[in-house]
Amino acid sequence: MAAKLAISGGKKTVPDGFIQPWPQVTQSDRDAIAEVIASEKITEQQRVQSEGLANEWADYMGVEYCIPVNSGTAALHLCVAGVGIEPGDEVIIPAFTFWATAAAVLHHNAIPVFVDIDPVTYCIDPSAIAAKITERTRAILPVHIHGMPADMDPILEIAKKHNLKVIEDVAQAHGARYKGKLCGAFGDAAGYSTQASKTLSSGCQGGLFTTNDEQIHKRAALLQYFGEIVVPGQEREEQEYNAYGLGWMYRGDMFSQALIRSQLKRLDANNGLRVENCQYLTKHLSKLDGIETPVTPEGCEPVYYNYVVGFDPAALGLDISPRTMREKVQAALRAEGVPTGQWQRLPVPSQEIFQNQIGYGTGCPWRCNNSTVEYKTEDYPQAVEFIDSHCYIFDVNPPNDSELMSYYVEAFHKVMDQLGAVLEVPETA
Ligand SMILES: Cc1ncc(COP(=O)(O)O)c(C=O)c1O
Numbered sequence: 463m464a465a466k467l468a469i470s471g472g473k474k475t476v477p478d479g480f481i482q483p484w485p486q487v488t489q490s491d492r493d494a495i496a497e498v499i500a501s502e503k504i505t506e507q508q509r510v511q512s513e514g515l516a517n518e519w520a521d522y523m524g525v526e527y528c529i530p531v532n533s534g535t536a537a538l539h540l541c542v543a544g545v546g547i548e549p550g551d552e553v554i555i556p557a558f559t560f561w562a563t564a565a566a567v568l569h570h571n572a573i574p575v576f577v578d579i580d581p582v583t584y585c586i587d588p589s590a591i592a593a594k595i596t597e598r599t600r601a602i603l604p605v606h607i608h609g610m611p612a613d614m615d616p617i618l619e620i621a622k623k624h625n626l627k628v629i630e631d632v633a634q635a636h637g638a639r640y641k642g643k644l645c646g647a648f649g650d651a652a653g654y655s656t657q658a659s660k661t662l663s664s665g666c667q668g669g670l671f672t673t674n675d676e677q678i679h680k681r682a683a684l685l686q687y688f689g690e691i692v693v694p695g696q697e698r699e700e701q702e703y704n705a706y707g708l709g710w711m712y713r714g715d716m717f718s719q720a721l722i723r724s725q726l727k728r729l730d731a732n733n734g735l736r737v738e739n740c741q742y743l744t745k746h747l748s749k750l751d752g753i754e755t756p757v758t759p760e761g762c763e764p765v766y767y768n769y770v771v772g773f774d775p776a777a778l779g780l781d782i783s784p785r786t787m788r789e790k791v792q793a794a795l796r797a798e799g800v801p802t803g804q805w806q807r808l809p810v811p812s813q814e815i816f817q818n819q820i821g822y823g824t825g826c827p828w829r830c831n832n833s834t835v836e837y838k839t840e841d842y843p844q845a846v847e848f849i850d851s852h853c854y855i856f857d858v859n860p861p862n863d864s865e866l867m868s869y870y871v872e873a874f875h876k877v878m879d880q881l882g883a884v885l886e887v888p889e890t891a
Contacts, residue, residue, distance in 0.1 A: 464880055469797035469887055475873035476799030480866060484859035485663035485725060486732075494724035498716050509695045511719035518726055519654075519670050523647055527679035529671040529686055530719055534633040534655025536686070536712040537669035538566030541651035542601070544673065544682035545627040547572045550831030551600040553629075556586035556612075557809040557842035558849070559605040563631050564810050566653070567603070571827040573835055575599070576811040578842045582757050584770070585612035587844070591620050601627040606635035606645045609661065609736075609767035613759070614640050614648045629653070634767035636662040637733045641761040651678050656722050661736070661767050662729055664718035686712040733765045735860035739867050740766040743855065746871040747771060750878050752778040752787070768805065769855045772848075782885070784851030791877055792853050794884045798873035801856040809845040811837035 466472025498507045512530050520528040531537050547553060549571035555563050557576040564574040575594050580587040586604045602621050604612035612630075621628045628649030632638075636654060638645045646652035654660075656668035671686075673679050684691065689709025693700040725732075744755040754772030758764055773788040780787065795802045810816065816837040819828045828835065839846060855870060877884055 465876055467794055467797070467876065467880055467883060467887075468799070469794045470883070474797065474799040475876060476866070476869045478799070480799075480869070481801065481857045482859075482861045482866075484659065484857070485665060486859075486861055487665070487721075488724075488728075490727075491721055491724045494720045495717055498720045506695065507716045507720075508713075511716040511723070512714065513694065515670075515714075515719045515723050515726075518723055520672065522726065522729075523644055523672055525647055525672045526674045526676070527672060529679070529682055530714040530722075531669045531671055531686055531712040532714045533667050533712075534631075534653055534657060534660075534669040535562040535566055535569075536710070537653030537655070537671040538563065538603075538629070538631060538633075539569045539653075539710075540671045540682040540686055540712065541603075541629040541653050541673075542566050542570045542572065543685050544671075544678040545601060545629060545650050546681070547600055547627075549827055550598065550833070552596060552598040552835065553601045553603055554586075554591055554594055554599060554626075555603040555631075555810075556605050556607070556845075557811055558584060558806060558845040559607060559631065559810060560633070560806070561810045561813060561815075562633075563603060563605055564816075568815075568821055568827065571822065571830075572600075573598070573827050573831065573833050574810075574816075575835055576809070576837065576842065578844045579607075579848065580613065581844050581848070583610050583613065583759060583762070584608065584848055585610060586617070588613050588616035588620065591617070595620075595624055595626075599624065599626060601629055603629045603631060604649075605631040605633070606638055608756075608770060609635045609638050609765035610756070610758075611635065611638050611640035611645050611762045611764065614645075618648060627651075633657075633660065635765060636660065637729050638765045639763040646672060650675060651682070656718070661733060661765055662722060663725060664714075664722050666718050668714050668718045668722060685709040732860050735863065736766045736858055737764075739858045739860075739863065740769045742864050742867045743769060743858070743870060747874055750874060752780075752881070753874070753878065766858060769858045770852045771855060772852045774851070778881070780885075784847075787885070788851060788853050790885050790887065791881075793887065794877040795873055798876065800870050800873045802853050803856060804849075805854055806849060809839060809842045809849070811842060812839040 630652040632646040633655035
């Protein structure tokens, strides 16, 4: 007889307290932060940690320049500013991402233009980009979503043909590779988040900006510190106090930078474990009818910032929507102790800010640039379908390993083997 479902009062599959949180903090991480606070001249640590992180991340990425900043959104904004986007310019981005990708464009009074996603990678669909290019388009901003590389070759080709800049959003994909090369090393500039949940984590907020272009770096370096020229470590003696352009205060903080530097030493090993965990899930969950597991296109090496599964009731001959199946199965999985949830609830262009074109003051950047850009949910069917039919399985991070993953698989089997009963559980259970 099948084991009683936890949602119906049975024993849960994943034991309480079994899941380990992310990020893992080791003694060497603690020592790295302790060294900052123990420093005799703590104000010097701002330069020491920032320069150290800039050099180490540029080295890791194999790029010329890196600027550590206080968020991924700030890093992306520096990319937008750095490549020379002007007010009213259009920047092409995927309809499915965290909205900060679009916010970085709006912060510069430029206009996000959304493109639907590829149904396999969930990244921007390169074949849908050309139709969105107008005489105002200046850049394409692909996002390596869930740690899966966007299909960079056709994106770079379209950009070259139309003389567009390419900015990469690598907030979720530190260490992911496309055709052997690290994500973030393809475009004119890249922004990475080191916010707590990310694969390279500061435990709080943070971001990294990179480029190979001297001019882009120069502009970004100026704008990240009020638009002023500073000689690091010589602020008191050398600072001109003369703003060369509208800048912001985007500097990162030394404690989180010390932690990131320490975590960076384990990035590849940690990514390796994430990949193992997720490949284990795919191997086992792909055998379940009605469950869709991630597909990795040839040449892509994802790092699985998130693990997603899809629901296909039609494959089981069920006359219910994928969303209904997802919600019912998720409720049962949660009761079994599997941490599952949703991330984005709407395509970005369907969010209020775009529906109402709020922006700055009286509706800039749209109204002050006579923009005719429209945001209609029906233009992004793949993004809508992805959101309806997929959920996230959390805590695939190290130090969790195949032992936890095997509990997840066991819970999936238990729930899917009793799907009839699961679908009958009322909403409130
Ligand atoms: C795809 C994507 N872009 C941008 C960001 C913004 O990064 P941050 O939260 O560090 O500003 C995030 C972070 O959550 C993200 O997931």
